[in-house]
Amino acid sequence: MSEMLLVLDEGTTSTRAMLFDRSGACRGSHAEMLTQHYPQPGWVEHDAAEIWDKTLQCARRMVDHAGGVDRIAAIGISNQRETVVFWDRETGEPLAPAIVWQDRRAAPLCRSLRTAGEEGAVQARTGLLLDPYFSGPKIAWAMQEWPQLAEAGERLAIGTVESWLVWKLTGGLHVTDATNASRTAMMALGSGSWDDGLLSMFGVDRSMMPEIVDSAGQFGTTDVLGGTLPICSIVGDQQAAAIGQSCLDKGDSKATYGTGAFVLTNSGTTPPRSRNRLLSTVAWQLGGKRSYALEGSIFVAGSLVKWLRDSVGMIESAEETEALARSVDDNGGVYCVPALSGIGAPWWEPEARGAISGLSFSATRAHIVRAALESIAHQTHDLMGVFAADGAAWSGLRIDGGMVANDWMAQDLSDLLDLPVERPRFAETTALGAAMLAGVGCGWFDDLYQASAMRGGVDMFEPQMVKSQRRKRLDGWQHAVQSVLGAAHD
Ligand SMILES: Nc1ncnc2c1ncn2[C@@H]1O[C@H](COP(=O)(O)OP(=O)(O)O)[C@@H](O)[C@H]1O
Numbered sequence: 010m011s012e013m014l015l016v017l018d019e020g021t022t023s024t025r026a027m028l029f030d031r032s033g034a035c036r037g038s039h040a041e042m043l044t045q046h047y048p049q050p051g052w053v054e055h056d057a058a059e060i061w062d063k064t065l066q067c068a069r070r071m072v073d074h075a076g077g078v079d080r081i082a083a084i085g086i087s088n089q090r091e092t093v094v095f096w097d098r099e100t101g102e103p104l105a106p107a108i109v110w111q112d113r114r115a116a117p118l119c120r121s122l123r124t125a126g127e128e129g130a131v132q133a134r135t136g137l138l139l140d141p142y143f144s145g146p147k148i149a150w151a152m153q154e155w156p157q158l159a160e161a162g163e164r165l166a167i168g169t170v171e172s173w174l175v176w177k178l179t180g181g182l183h184v185t186d187a188t189n190a191s192r193t194a195m196m197a198l199g200s201g202s203w204d205d206g207l208l209s210m211f212g213v214d215r216s217m218m219p220e221i222v223d224s225a226g227q228f229g230t231t232d233v234l235g236g237t238l239p240i241c242s243i244v245g246d247q248q249a250a251a252i253g254q255s256c257l258d259k260g261d262s263k264a265t266y267g268t269g270a271f272v273l274t275n276s277g278t279t280p281p282r283s284r285n286r287l288l289s290t291v292a293w294q295l296g297g298k299r300s301y302a303l304e305g306s307i308f309v310a311g312s313l314v315k316w317l318r319d320s321v322g323m324i325e326s327a328e329e330t331e332a333l334a335r336s337v338d339d340n341g342g343v344y345c346v347p348a349l350s351g352i353g354a355p356w357w358e359p360e361a362r363g364a365i366s367g368l369s370f371s372a373t374r375a376h377i378v379r380a381a382l383e384s385i386a387h388q389t390h391d392l393m394g395v396f397a398a399d400g401a402a403w404s405g406l407r408i409d410g411g412m413v414a415n416d417w418m419a420q421d422l423s424d425l426l427d428l429p430v431e432r433p434r435f436a437e438t439t440a441l442g443a444a445m446l447a448g449v450g451c452g453w454f455d456d457l458y459q460a461s462a463m464r465g466g467v468d469m470f471e472p473q474m475v476k477s478q479r480r481k482r483l484d485g486w487q488h489a490v491q492s493v494l495g496a497a498h499d
């Protein structure tokens with residue numbers, strides 16, 4: 010009997026495959042780490058062939074774990090968004106490195122388009138900004154700099170990571186879902202279709218791009234897992250997390266703290282318009298109808314902890330940050346502005362570089378690590394202000410992602426935001442969201458409300474910080490972030 014859903018969750022740092030049953034219980038999971046390539050400062054690349062190989066490896070392992078394809082009803086896919094893959098339609102092989110969402114190489118290109126007065130059109134049509142974060146500028150850079158792409162002519166296929174995976178799984182279906190397409194800066198937000206003016210601005214021919222489809226449905230089948238399985242959901246990972254957190258009604262808000270941190274507030278069925286440089290994005294598309302969200306994107310969250318461990322050698326494990334943060338009474342005046350790949354919402358300054366300030370001889374490793382963790386709440390607090398200014402004030406925040414295993418950080422978020430913070434006991438909400446959508450796509454559930462029965466219990470964190478302490482922290486942060494922004498502008 011087909012009693013499980015197989016989710017392929019393609020994150021920035023790892024590829025995962027997970028099995029869920031109808032109640033939402035996770036019945037198996039396997040992950041493989043992905044190699045991060047940093048060929049130049051500000052550049053981040055992945056090898057699309059490695060993404061595919063590891064996805065296949067994880068998926069096959071979970072099919073074995075389930076007891077064969079007959080036990081699986083459908084596949085759901087969630088993925089790191091904006092990252093672009095270029096491949097050859099004939100060979101099915103990558104033609105260039107995948108340019109990752111964190112990559113800043115298209116900053117000069119964005120600057121010149123901004124100078125040419127193009128940002129207004131991008132914002133009005135897509136709900137996004139002219140920033141190297143989005144796929145369009147990355148593709149424009151690649152088309153100019155990598156001759157093999159033009160040489161491939163009609164054989165060139167372009168897509169974000171889910172599009173690449175569906176192509177490989179099905180042997181040639183070229184689709185993307187509306188949540189992923191809404192992150193390219195080439196999809197018109199209101200109509201959910203490619204915008205010819207924007208495609209041409211980024212030097213892209215429509216024939217290179219995938220067809221935009223719903224987030225749940227029947228998107229072809231795969232035969233590479235030892236039998237035939239339908240693909241029933243495709244969704245960007247942040248939107249998947251919002252669904253997995255049951256942010257199904259207007260105003261519901263979640264923040265996912267993985268490599269980066271992404272806060273989404275459900276805006277209902279009308280595209281929201283930010284006056285404060287937040288992003289408008291598709292939350293999901295079902296039956297051709299879109300729901301939308303306002304998004305604040307923080308570029309550096311868990312990657313800061315990873316950097317402290319792998320590049321600086323200040324910690325041996327991510328988990329150790331919790332004990333270190335608890336070991337001191339406060340940050341000792343140390344602030345960390347983690348602009349290691351520019352700074353995202355609400356500042357949007359790709360040239361900004363990170364800083365650790367307020368150092369004195371009394372500062373210790375624990376103070377620096379605590380300042381690094383505190384930067385997560387500081388950045389989220391900046392977003393809270395602009396969401397409120399855009400008419401989307403939070404009444405509470407649902408949190409998830411690898412970082413929120415850190416209890417100290419979860420409490421610090423509640424303290425600094427002065428809000429109740431809700432953490433699901435099952436932390437893999439991205440995969441759960443993709444499973445909920447696949448459950449709708451394969452007919453297990455009539456809609457996402459019915460599917461949300463898959464979400465389990467939560468732990469609550471309530472604010473405990475006194476006002477004066479919060480004020481001191483926020484003043485210190487503002488000073489630190491303004492000096493980083495000032496240096497970038499100089
Ligand atoms: N206990 C912890 N405290 C702080 N950070 C953590 C902890 N555990 C994991 N992380 C960070 O969380 C990130 C992994 O989260 P995950 O959601 O798996 O990321 P992604 O989906 O972006 O690959 C890593 O960058 C890691 O440094």
Ligand SMILES: O=P(O)(O)OC[C@H](O)CO
Nearest residue numbers: 020021089090267268269
């Ligand atoms: O890999 P994650 O989970 O940090 O997600 C990356 C985002 O989708 C980038 O927009």
